[in-house]
Amino acid sequence: MSLQTPTATTPIILTGDRPTGPLHLGHFVGSLRNRVTYQDQYRQFIMLADAQALTDNMDDIGKVHRNVIEVALDYLAVGIDPAKSTILIQSQIPELAELTFYYLNLVTVARLERNPTVKQEIILRGFERDIPAGFLTYPASQAADISAFKATIVPVGEDQIPMIEQCNEIVRKFNRNAGRDILVECKAIVPEVGRLPGIDGKAKMSKSLGNTINLGASADEIRAAVKMVYTDPLHLKVSDPGHLEGNVAFLYLDAFDTDKEGLAEMKAHYQRGGLGDSVVKKRLEGILQDMLAPIRARREELAKDKGQVMQILKEGTIKAREVAARTTDEVRKALGLSYF
Template sequence: MYAERVLSGMRPTGRLHLGHYHGVLKNWVKLQEVHPCLFFVADWHALTTNYDTPQVIEDSVWDMVVDWLAAGVDPAQATLFIQSRVPEHAELHLLLSMMCPLGWLERVPTYKDQQEKLAGKDLSTYGFLGYPLLQSADILIYRADQVPVGEDQVPHVELTREIARRFNHLYGREPGFEDKAREAVRKLGSKRARLYAELRTRFQQEGDGEALEQAKALLEETQNLTLGDRERLYGYLEGGGKMILAEPEALLTEAPRMPGLDGQKMSKSYANTIYLREGDESVTRKIRTMQTDPARARRADPGDPEKCPVWQFHVIYSDDSTRAWVQEGCRSASIGCVECKQPVIDGVLKEQAVLRERAMPYVEDPGLVRNILADGCERARKLAQETMRDVREAMGLSYG
């Protein structure tokens, strides 16, 4: 059975915190169990907003990957690599920039949003405008099928789909495509070739979407096709040319909202974080000094857990009975805020202990991390080179 390829990256702009762990890394660990996954250090992306402080990026790369490994990301199951060590990303970005309309980049919602949020930085740069296209190149170079994202990133995946569609329309007409496609159909074997032809006719003549999906499933299950023939048959199916770049799907991730110490979203810019692998004393001090429901000015005052940042931690770290104890005790003032915080402290420290233990071999021997990334970069680069061969040939740049 065909397993869909998943790609995701993270920018190295400082230490990772519990928001990254619950929002992204736990999901990566689940995905690596069922899909071929590529997880990359997006160091070029970090330069789009931190171009004036590159030292932060350099210092963060290795620590960030140790955090990934501490969270359970497994280099035996997933490919871990650094974006800038695979220069084909930059080549594909450059070539896509030749045919990407300027308006497509200017309308990406995060373009103006980030400029407003980071008003202290000069983001009127070519790199910042083009970073969604670099993201598209990151995805398309690996022909990734699924990209795990939150709601705010869905427009980036949609842009990538439009870029792939435009590229295939402009450059997917290889010489003798029809003949090559028909030859590829014959390679399916008589029974599958007949079914493929029937499904193709139903889709092209009647617009039968179900027939299209069945035909795609048929191709996914066929083992003996070369990558080139597979892409030709996808293109032939939909009435186009060879599908050189695959259109990815957004894989919407359900993640608990990890609050910061002040109840806002956990973020370095709000100075409200608990870092992965932070020391026990520091974590305990931070949680003990967390703000609580303003209505509980005195120990005897009843409160409302829904108005207290500590409650949001209980939602993630406490079991049902502890949450019931908090709800009843807070509203009746039978427990104090110090008591209420203790199960949260215990839960976070327990989690941190596991993360620190997993990280220990890599902290003690940094060479292990470098070796993991060197192997991952080599594997990723082989995939990227395959795509670039097809892209150069389609754009008339192979000069073979």
């Protein structure tokens, strides 16, 4: 089943990114790679969440705008096909803000404050008592995004599951008030390959931690990054036995090396001793260079005509807006907010 012939039962996926910087290997493993598969099985909406990105970037307004095109280039470069996936810009669909506005009445402040994802993000971003209201209420916004497209599947990280639960609570409450099922509940799917650690071994590859390898990285940048990849601090001499736990070089090989047999042999050798980090890193670098070279080439090619990329975003947004507008119309009618 492909997007070309979606039926009423084709599952609908909503996914996306906050465009605050170019995407990296962590995104590739955690989501982009899957989206390329999903687009042949599901009706897929991919959202550039620029309005949501503003919740904590109000003081650097240009950043979000600039990165919309960068992230779109990453999407297209990895093989997301606008003929199969609908790529949209969140802010250009005001119906999403309108739905958020209504959903805010369906969730209490206490419930938002109890949301574990929100709690964690508040700590992570150092908001403490100065939480922007838009940040506390972003589960309502996310519920708007998901339900506007009647998405039934939302791929998320483990830590985002409470957001999906809260979305479904809003959906159920709305349908109960309306007396009929207008909105659709969704299911979280957590990708098998979990989060990719940063090159420094920190739990999360993240732009703000400066431990990423970007999808558009040059050959030199890849080489330099692999050199810095964290391995085993106890593996001082080649002859020492090496450890695999927390060894980022091997974690990356697990994620990207398709020669599982060769990799198993290398691991055994490393653990026995007698295998230097440089050999492991050479293998890793080769794999990453091979994998990223065509992505980089496509990205550079696409970047030559940004007008064309913008046109793709425009068409996707128009298509997505039609869907969101239909849902919003149903919501407005159910709320008795329909007059003329």
